[in-house]
Amino acid sequence: MNWLSELLRRLWMLMRRQQFDADLEEEMRLHLELREQEQTRAGLTPADARDAALRRFGNTTLLKEESYMAWGWEWLESFFQDIAYGSRAMLRSPALTIVALLSLALGIGANTAIFSLLDAVMLRFLPVKDPAQLVLLGKGNTSGITDDFARTQLYSYPFYRQMRGENQVFSDSAAIFSMTNEVHGFVEGRTESEPMNVQLVSGTYFSTLGVRAMVGRTLNDRDDDSEGDHPVAVISYDWWNRSLARDPNILNRTLKLGARTYNIVGVAPREFFGTKVGESPDMWVPLSMVKEVPPNFGGYKDNFSESLLIMARLKPGISISAATSNVNLLFRQILLGFPDAKLSQENLQKLDRTTVPLTPMATGLSSLRRQFSEPLQILMAVVALVLLIACANVANLLLARSTARARELAVRQALGARRTRIIRQLITESLLLALAGGTLGVALASVANRLLLRMVSGGLDPIPLDVSIDPRLLLFTLAVTIATALIFGTVPAFRATRLVLTDTLKAGRGAHSASGKNPLAKALVISQVALSLVLMVGAGLFLRSLVNLNNVDTGFNKENVLRLEIDSSSAGYTPGEPREVALDQQIEERVSTLPNVKAASFSAFTFHEGSWNSKVVVPGINIDEDINVKHNVVGAGYFATMQIPLLAGRNFSPSDASTSQTVAIISEHTAKVLFPLLDPIGRHYYLGDNKPEDEVTVIGVAKDVKFDDLAEEPVNLDYIPYTQHPWDFGDFEVRYTGDFASVAAAVQQTIHSIDRNLPITRVTTLDEQVARSITNQRLVAQLSAFFGLLAVFLSCIGIYGVMSYVVTRRTNEIGIRMALGAGRSNMRWMVLREMLILISIGVAIGVPVTLAGDRLVSNMLFGLRPTDPVTLVSATVILLIVAAIAGYLPARRASLVEPMVALRYE
């Protein structure tokens, strides 16, 4: 308590500084006068009495200062003095200040913007209770439905139930459907359907996370205890706001998803976006409704329909390793205990090899993380380098200024200022500059990160990520800013105060023999050039990769194809029923006959949309049993629409109906793998196990296409007609000529004329679809190009600054040389040569650094090696040219020096 009351007294004193001075003054005056009176009484003359009193008292100024310093606030006062002085100094040289501020703002702003994205995607904890206690079974890096034995990523609902009931290590656990259901549902009373992202979860989802409803209640275990009986939904705050205008009467409203009507029982808290970063469901519905919510996945009671992620909260004090061993024990027991488990030799061996890893889930799940962690890390490194270059720039500017201030500093040191005090002042000034730059940077970042988010989202609706400026981000920026100030401020400060006083005082405006030789400034320029080269080459590599990717032959013609998605399950169609097949055929037929439309077809996938794959078996041919083939379910018009050439055999025809022989068209590559050295036409294979109903006959071979991404090698791919293998379609493609917008309108109108309730989404071109698959590479290429140019620009400012400074310092020397007959071009060359030496050293250092650094990004490159000589040479040449221009201006000024003026100048 003592220190607290002491602190309060100190603070109290700080408030009344003036009173303090006046009091002390008065007290001391009284003392002196009383002593003077006493001395006078003792017989001294008034003057002597006064002298004696003063002598006995001591140095009043010093004593006052000592009294004040006892309170421990003088640092604060000198800090404010430094700030005031620093601001005045900054305002005195506005050009320098503006350049420094801009450099810093760009550097710090870029760092803040990239970090905000990195933080949102990779680092931030879920807004739930004790996120560090949450774990996920498996690694969470997959989604979909499988029926493979002993999978450790996705689990069935019965498995989840048993795991939850029998484990001893979790305080609670919950299951999450691995995909969100994209439904078109109706808010009760409305006639237009609207898109709703539904996340199916177990009833324990919210209680495991420790999230409470903002309005009403969350889901509970009773909502999940019998299949199909609990049509309830918890809606997100965002959707409540967006679609229902925050209706306070929300708990009395209902929703229609598919055939069922759901009661809204609660609203989730505003900050809660679910458990997947970058996806924010509009509502959460209990898994007991899994068969009712379009597209009606089902599998609630199926022991081996594995489509769920399982997350759990560790009991306090239980370590991950203890939990892991308990979970693995149960994993075996539960799987072996299922009566319908296929306990073949192969499956048992597989089970023996399998362990379930537990993954900490504090930061949530995310597919974005896998996609963007590498590009974001690369960009973070890039912007950190840009900031270093900016720091070097500012350090250079400060160095130049502190040299100009050498006399001022020398005078102050001569008058008794301690060196540490002056260093502190200079660093305070740097801090001030950095803070101003940082503030500008934050302003810049708040605009830039929205732009970034749009780039990352690749032209779709922005990914729901919170990249706004929050306290956490500001803390990061503050840390960066202070680090920046220390980096660029310390060296000039120490240098500026390391003086031979008498020399500096004598030398006037510095004709002293330093003569522009400033190794530190030159070292800074060299490092700027080296870093710029690294960034330029990096940018060059990324740009050329992007060009290479854009020139990849996809195997189909991506131009002039419209694609859209139709959500027929939300409109009440069930895959496989004749009504749906008839609908699809009718749409294909009607759209194909539209003007400007050449062909149209449904397909399960086009490009970069995931896949359905399975192993296939070829009877009588001895090939690897585990061969995996991706399947695309398509209409007969698919090959014409995509312009994929058939190399052999025939296309699907109306005669390939559900009742006739099942057929397939395989890709070139698949033909080579399945039927090496044989004519594939007319041969048979089985999709999955060799059950008769899965047998297909090959009727054609199509040219290889890219299926998932542009960089992939040819994949095993076959095509199956939807007349024989019902599919709940997403994609509809139309090859058109002429104007996209009018064709798109006509196509949608035609679809709605067949069934006006069919929700149509994501109307775009195939070209864009392909472009979206390289969002990553485009992001990195564009941003690294931008930052590379920024780096070069900053370095040019650095070069210009240093060379101008050199010319100014050598004006006298130049004057003498010219007076002695040196020509103007000689002078120009003298300065240019000095600069070229600097740049060459920078390049010489930069090349090996670049070669070492670019190895780290080889994953992100396509079609060229990290040591690509063309990129290296062209980056070097560009850098040389730009730098030469920056250096030419001061060189020209050197050549314009008038000898007489220069000499008289001293």
Add this chain to the structure above:
Amino acid sequence: MHRDEIPPGTLYLLILKTLARVGEMHGYEIADSIQRISDDVLQVEEGSLYPALQRMLIKGWVKAKWGTTAGNRRARYYQLTAAGRKQLETELSQFERVIGAITRVIRTA
């Protein structure tokens, strides 16, 4: 007249003791009193009293309030606090221990 500097570190003790004896005093009175009672042997550099008093204010050993002198002048009067009294005891016993020890060393022939 020869005057001795006070031993280092004893200034607080002298001020605390003086205030304890008299109760309330201003700076000049404290300095004067120390000198008179020590028969002018102990000389405080009078000004140094004031930084010392500030430090004692921070520590909470003394408190100050403004009042008027006999000559009707405004003056700051200092007064011991409870903490100050405790501090005085601590300093006194410490001082006696040190002096006692020094005396024993000197007396031992």
